[in-house]
Amino acid sequence: MSVLINVENLGKAFRTYPSASQRIRSWLGLRTKGVQDVWVLRHLNFQVFAGEAVGLVGENGAGKSTLLKMIAGTLAPTEGKVELLGDVRAILELGMGFNGEFTGRENARHGLSMMGLSAEEAEALLPEVEAFAEVGDYFDRPLRTYSSGMQMRVTFAVATARRPQVLIVDEALAVGDAYFQHKSFEKIREMQQAGTTLLIVSHDRGAIQRICDRVILLENGQISREGDPEVIMDYYNAMLANKGNQKHSVQSEQLEDGRVATTSGTGEATIQRVSLYSAETGEPIEIATVGQALELRVDLHIHEAIDQLVVGYVIKDRLRQDVFGTNTHHLDQVLDNLEPGQTLDYRFRFDCNLGEGSYSFSVAAHADDTHVRHNYHWKDLACTFEVVNANKKRFLGVAWVPPTLAIEHSTTTTGEAP
Amino acid sequence: MIQRAIPIARYWWSYRYFVRSAIRNDLRARYARSKLGLLWALVQPLAMVLIYTLILSHLLSAKLPETSTVYAYPIYLMSGMLGWTLFSEALMRGLGIFVEQGELIKKVAFPRALLPVIAFGSATINGAALLSMMLAVFLFLGHWPDIHYLWLPGLIALALWLGLSIGLLFGLMNVFFRDIHQAVPVVLQFLFWLTPIVYALSMLPPEYHGYFAWNPVAKLTAAFQDVILYQRNPAEWHLVLLGSIAMVFTILSAGLYLRVKHELADHL
Structure with a gap:
């Protein structure tokens, strides 16, 4: 398997300067004092292989979104590097810089151009985007008249219009109604089956376990565990359950x-x-x-x-x-x-x-x-x-919910009244 | 060096439709939901010209030397205003670009270097529209163009480049110190009155003339006045000087960008 994402000694710090003059000194290349780096992530090393689906879990503030943004290229690393061998599409947040004054179609067209597509390619993909978004007549109305769920539909449809080699999804599945959540989930699975590598942040354990081959647990800006989704999710849940308790311990046993x-x-x-x-x-x-x-x-x-x-x-x-x-x-x-x-x-x-x-x-x-x-x-x-199932008729699913059945026959009369 | 530059150039080139689309959106967004659209770009400078003409032309027209037309003052005013408007608008575009496009910078990975290209592109189209509408007004006043108008495309590009390069430098600083966006318009207002646009240098006592040599924008507006009103070549060394200043600010902006780019998105 070939490596698609290579993260090496990656770190992100938010730098604070004690005063404006110190910041200006740093621009001029002069020596500065009192500069503090607040590390959000540090010393991260991992690789993602072609076709793999990797989940990223961790508490709020563990650095998941920061990591995704660095991989997607919207945030610059402070140290280390991210190497990407393939085109990356990221669904990080709602919007993609859409303009509320323009229609869904115009925004979709512009969103496609933002992926580096040509005018012809964008034009060819628009019908698919429109069909997938399912916002009906609203597609030709200004985006400011949309509900947030409808905006999400257009955003998702644009971002997934062309299958990328790497798809990064940050909690995007949690937005929108159940129908569209299901639909976008299916779309992601389809892409995965077609060979797209996935990197997903989600708090939905079910989604993570259904999609991911591997889960990385981030804790305080570092990778604390990495491995089989079931094992990591169990560990993560146990960790969450006992936050702030000193006596508490978590063990994993084979x-x-x-x-x-x-x-x-x-x-x-x-x-x-x-x-x-x-x-x-x-x-x-x-x-x-x-x-x-x-x-x-x-x-x-x-x-x-x-x-x-x-x-x-x-x-x-x-x-x-x-x-x-x-x-x-x-x-x-x-x-x-x-x-x-x-x-x-x-x-x-x-x-x-x-x-x-x-x-x-x-x-x-x-x-x-x-x-x-x-x-x-x-x-x-x-x-x-x-x-x-030893003594029941064949059935599907995890629950045994046997029904009783009644069928009523009736005949509808048509034609002239008697 | 070249080996690195080629893939980067190819990467940028793949975004050409994005640049086109962004320029179109930028122009449309400015006048979205307004019926007259781009005409408004002309209304503001024209209103100003009208006010000054009505108030000042009778006082000043006699004092404008080397002119033959009776509309010398409004044309003088408009040609200076054209140079000033192009310069100051490009400066304000550069100043606001990073903060205004903050959402896009934070959410989407695309070549950031294209942002100034987009700003330059939409400012050029705005500038061309402004120029053509002003030319229509000149024709209406009976002031016909001559061969010297061939300078205009170059002068417009120079005005935009100068404004944008200065604007970008302060625009980058503005991400970290938001006061700059408030301060720059105040400075521009002073600069406007320190530039011979509404008045002519010849109206001032000669002992003050020396100070105006230090104002590069005065050289820019003078070039527009030379070409449009006096119908003569602008001073070449002035243009070289303005180009050099623009080049210095371009290099400073690029240098500052490289220094702050890893922090830029954190502050938007």
Whole structure:
């Protein structure tokens, strides 16, 4: 595979001068004092290969957008370099410098020229842009009369009118209505399948996992982790869940089947064992049938006195998308004032109304109704199981939602009245 | 050097339609939603000429030497105004270009060097429109063009280049110190009255004439007055001097741009 983006020792600093005179001295090439560099990103090294889809995640202020802008070429690096071998199109923000007084068509034409297209090429692409944007008659009205969603449609249609070798998308998918989000997502996938390399910033875990081959996690302006989307997203979520907690730790552990499970927490209470049983026979199982009654057992040990304990779980599918989740807060069984040394055994009973496939449980013990605060222990991939369809008719999807069916026949009479 | 320059030149060349489109948009955006459009570009200088002519022509016309037409003063005024307007508009374009195009600079990667090209292009078209409308007024006043008018395209280019090169230098500084955009028009106003446009140098006491030698814009407007009103060649060394000043400002602007380009987008 050939390298399309090569980032070497890349850094961006915003330089502040103590006074105007110091800035002017720097223009004249004179010695300056008191100049401070605030580094937003530093010492970044990575490569993106042809045809790869790379996700970029990190908290606000981690430097994601700055990095994308440097790769797109709108921000200049302070140190290091970005090498690009191919044409790059970036959807960074709304607008692309569009003018509200001009019509969608005029702006689209100008937007295409901004990509370095000739008049003929731009003219040839306009019908496609118009068709994709689906703004109807508005295409020939001034842009200032557009809603932000309509502006987004035109921007996206222009930016993707010609398939670039590298497409950079910064949260653009989060704008617009559900229909267009879906449509633009499909367009991005199409480009990816046609060989376009993608670089995407998104907070949408589902989107990242469906598209990306690799995820880079930025933390405080540096690459803190890089690798398989599922693993990095688990780690990132665990990291977010425990922000600002000193005691807190995050570990990743490789399971026997090669998957990586992330555990985290402050450790006042720990999850000792998570296992799945048949609710009827009480036998441990790894393979369940659709509709079977199951029991999830979670054993906990209390190490330190805690005021409040909530235990919850999420069933996740193969792509680690949430299928169902609940906790003892929602089940009205929160426990209070627990003493060190206690052991608790939780048994959740439910019917396995899931489609065929492989699933896992993420289990967490925490203080509030969500795991975001006071996370004692959180375990991804705590237990995995397989669902097979043994005794139901064939169906699609991850959920078992059997309908009953009624069909009404009626005949419409036409012609003259009797 | 040449090996690096060729791909850059080819890259810029691929953006030629963008330049064309941007110039067209720039001209249209200025007069968007106005019915008379480009005519307004003429209204302001003409209104000024009309005011001064009505107020001053009877006082001053007798004192304009070396002229034969009765409309000597309005033509003197208009030719000076043409040079001044081209210069000051190009300067203001250069001054505002980085801040005005800030959104574009932050959002889209394109050759930044094309921004002054676009500004020069749209200023040229504006200037040509202004010139042709003024020529129509001259014809109306019975002042016919002669061979010396062939200087005009060169003079217009020189006025625009001088204005733009100075404007770009201050425009770059303005990104970091926004006071400059407020200060420059004030300075220009003083400069306007220190330049013999409304009055003629010959009307002033001779002991002051020496100070005007230090005002390069006076040399520019004098060249326009020479060609249009007096129908004679402008002083060549004045043009060389103005070209040199424009060249120095062009180099200074380019030098400052190279020094601040990595910070430019951060401050827009």
